[in-house]
Amino acid sequence: MIEVKKITRIYGKGATAFKALDGVSFKLEKGANLAIQGKSGSGKSTLMHVLAGLDRPTSGSITINDQDLWSRKQAEIDAYRNQTIGFVFQDFYLQTEETVLENIMVPLEIRGRGDRKAKAYQALERLEIKDKANNRASNLSGGEKQRVCIARAIIGDPEILFADEPTGNLDSKTSEKVNEILFKLNRELGTTLIAVTHDEDFARTFANKIILKDGKVIAHEGKELTV
Amino acid sequence: MRNIDLIRRGLRNLRRNKSRTILTVLALSIGAFTLVLTFGLSNALKTSVNSQLSLATNNELTVMLTAENKDQTGVAEYNLNATATKATEFHGENTTIQLMSKEQIDAFANISGVQRVWPNYNISAEYLQLEGDEKMYVVDNINAQSYSDQAKNMLAGAYPENWSETGIMLSQSYADTLSMNPSDLVGKTVTLGFLDVAAKNVEETFTIAGVLKKPTGFESDRSAATGTITISIDAMAKIYDTQFTGTRDFNQFSYASVLLENPDREASVRDAIAALNTNYSVSSLSDIVSRIKTVLNTVTYALAGFSGIALLAAAFGIINTQLMSVFERTKEIGLLKALGMPNKKIRNLFSVEAICIGLLGASVGIIFAFLVEIFVNNVFRQRLIDIGFGSHAILISPINVLMVAAGLGLLSFIAGVFPARKAQRLDPIQALREE
Numbered sequence: 001m002i003e004v005k006k007i008t009r010i011y012g013k014g015a016t017a018f019k020a021l022d023g024v025s026f027k028l029e030k031g032a033n034l035a036i037q038g039k040s041g042s043g044k045s046t047l048m049h050v051l052a053g054l055d056r057p058t059s060g061s062i063t064i065n066d067q068d069l070w071s072r073k074q075a076e077i078d079a080y081r082n083q084t085i086g087f088v089f090q091d092f093y094l095q096t097e098e099t100v101l102e103n104i105m106v107p108l109e110i111r112g113r114g115d116r117k118a119k120a121y122q123a124l125e126r127l128e129i130k131d132k133a134n135n136r137a138s139n140l141s142g143g144e145k146q147r148v149c150i151a152r153a154i155i156g157d158p159e160i161l162f163a164d165e166p167t168g169n170l171d172s173k174t175s176e177k178v179n180e181i182l183f184k185l186n187r188e189l190g191t192t193l194i195a196v197t198h199d200e201d202f203a204r205t206f207a208n209k210i211i212l213k214d215g216k217v218i219a220h221e222g223k224e225l226t227v
Numbered sequence: 228m229r230n231i232d233l234i235r236r237g238l239r240n241l242r243r244n245k246s247r248t249i250l251t252v253l254a255l256s257i258g259a260f261t262l263v264l265t266f267g268l269s270n271a272l273k274t275s276v277n278s279q280l281s282l283a284t285n286n287e288l289t290v291m292l293t294a295e296n297k298d299q300t301g302v303a304e305y306n307l308n309a310t311a312t313k314a315t316e317f318h319g320e321n322t323t324i325q326l327m328s329k330e331q332i333d334a335f336a337n338i339s340g341v342q343r344v345w346p347n348y349n350i351s352a353e354y355l356q357l358e359g360d361e362k363m364y365v366v367d368n369i370n371a372q373s374y375s376d377q378a379k380n381m382l383a384g385a386y387p388e389n390w391s392e393t394g395i396m397l398s399q400s401y402a403d404t405l406s407m408n409p410s411d412l413v414g415k416t417v418t419l420g421f422l423d424v425a426a427k428n429v430e431e432t433f434t435i436a437g438v439l440k441k442p443t444g445f446e447s448d449r450s451a452a453t454g455t456i457t458i459s460i461d462a463m464a465k466i467y468d469t470q471f472t473g474t475r476d477f478n479q480f481s482y483a484s485v486l487l488e489n490p491d492r493e494a495s496v497r498d499a500i501a502a503l504n505t506n507y508s509v510s511s512l513s514d515i516v517s518r519i520k521t522v523l524n525t526v527t528y529a530l531a532g533f534s535g536i537a538l539l540a541a542a543f544g545i546i547n548t549q550l551m552s553v554f555e556r557t558k559e560i561g562l563l564k565a566l567g568m569p570n571k572k573i574r575n576l577f578s579v580e581a582i583c584i585g586l587l588g589a590s591v592g593i594i595f596a597f598l599v600e601i602f603v604n605n606v607f608r609q610r611l612i613d614i615g616f617g618s619h620a621i622l623i624s625p626i627n628v629l630m631v632a633a634g635l636g637l638l639s640f641i642a643g644v645f646p647a648r649k650a651q652r653l654d655p656i657q658a659l660r661e662e
Contacts, residue, residue: 114229
């Protein structure tokens with residue numbers, strides 16, 4: 001259960017201050033899927049960063065499983081980022097000179113786990129790219145890179161999976177495949193899925209939707225979502 | 228993140244920027260190399276000084292009577308009491324001394340802690356002749372018996388502990404000249420010819436107690452063709468009397484030797500001698516040893532200082548390398564932070580990399596220093612022995628190695644603090660957005 005209360009995020013100070021989020025509130029059931037839509041500059045990425053423990057809101061609170069997120073100590077927020085959530089970046093952010101295996105094991109490496117390979121192969125298997133395990137990340141196609149990125153996000157068994165424009169850099173066929181994978185994870189593992197997108201077709205496949213404009217929720221739909 | 232993973236990741240990053248890492252490591256290794264070599268050189272020098280000096284006794288004092296008032300500056304006042312004055316160079320100092328009378332010298336024998344006192348008998352001999360040999364050979368130097376351990380210097384025979392008045396030690400040069408096996412010489416009789424006060428030839432007979440090796444080390448300036456003999460102090464006194472009785476300076480000596488019962492008595496005996504006359508100037512081996520060690524230490528520190536400057540320059544190389552690394556890897560840092568790596572661990576990652584560069588630099592420098600040590604010590608072995616270096620011109624000790632490695636590790640850690648903090652403070656969102 002994710003509960004967002006009157007979240008405001010202001011960048012800069014004084015005359016140049018910019019309100020990226022302006023009193024956003026909503027509740028999302030555990031295991032649900034949610035698309036955050038909006039034009040660029042609407043605050044959708046900021047909202048996801050605030051939810052993912054990456055960007056501290058100026059005011060308001062976020063409660064994850066009845067626990068306030070931003071009042072936690074930095075070490076606990078680090079642990080939240082590492083263990084509770086998984087993040088799929090639009091630009092992949094893979095270390096191109098390292099192998100697929102090395103790339104996806106990073107979250108477990110940060111967690112301080114010694115036996116990482118078994119878990120890594122499990123994640124790769126789920127994403128059907130086990131055969132690429134020892135390839136360098138630079139030798140992969142865009143769709144493969146996005147799958148590696150997803151594998152890295154789910155290797156630590158997160159409760160919530162965030163995806164920032166996961167299909168933004170992919171052709172339509174590959175997009176469909178990635179789309180399918182994300183929902184499969186949402187269905188099979190019960191992982192809450194929150195994705196930012198401005199792709200109408202992609203957004204349509206989500207059960208719950210929020211549309212942002214100028215940092216405010218202007219429309220929403222979905223049974224597991226309360227605004 | 229576990230420390231082992233931190234180190235692995237750090238090493239991987241260094242490997243990725245091979246050429247940059249190698250250049251920084253090389254810069255550091257030059258400093259490490261000179262530093263280790265400086266210590267190695269200094270060790271070898273100290274070791275050879277110690278081994279040279281261990282041959283000499285350290286319970287012998289040399290006493291001179293200086294002519295000048297100790298507080299005098301400029302040209303010395305004329306000293307009525309001085310029987311004669313002369314400039315002498317003794318242990319590297321120019322001093323105007325007064326000759327000492329036999330009575331003055333004998334007074335030292337009454338000091339408690341003194342075992343024996345004798346003046347320097349300045350005698351000369353005309354020739355040396357082996358029994359049954361027709362040829363006579365020149366005698367270049369006559370040494371008085373030594374109280375230091377001479378075992379290492381023996382070629383044949385044994386250095387007598389209690390010298391008899393007729394005992395004599397020959398230098399190797401005589402055995403070589405006579406083409407005789409040194410051990411065959413031991414026990415034979417030689418005749419020493421010298422002139423008495425009336426310039427009449429007098430002969431004394433001695434029995435060869437042993438043959439001394441060619442001098443090496445500090446004494447090696449005497450050529451192998453120099454004929455040197457060593458006789459007892461008593462024999463010297465006897466020859467001195469024959470040669471000088473009745474002359475103007477008879478029983479006037481330029482310096483005296485004082486043998487202590489044991490080295491611990493040095494301070495008290497020095498005080499007692501000073502109490503007799505403040506113009507007595509006392510020197511001993513410990514003076515020379517401490518002077519040599521001071522010079523050695525000064526040279527060592529000066530050279531180490533230059534290496535230190537090289538290392539300081541290299542430290543800026545580390546700062547530069549690590550800053551470039553932070554700028555280049557902004558996205559990686561952002562990703563690691565986004566995936567939950569604590570800021571402190573990011574800082575540690577960069578510190579580990581800096582320390583690795585430092586340790587690599589130290590290792591390369593130390594390896595090169597060892598190679599130079601092996602090369603110099605092997606190629607110049609014989610020449611080194613000849614000039615008294617023992618067999619090592621460079622002697623790198625494990626402590627030197629550890630010190631340099633630890634020092635460089637610390638230096639590079641400190642150099643890496645600024646870049647590591649820069650990485651630590653990066654905002655993950657901004658770092659990821661960076662193009």
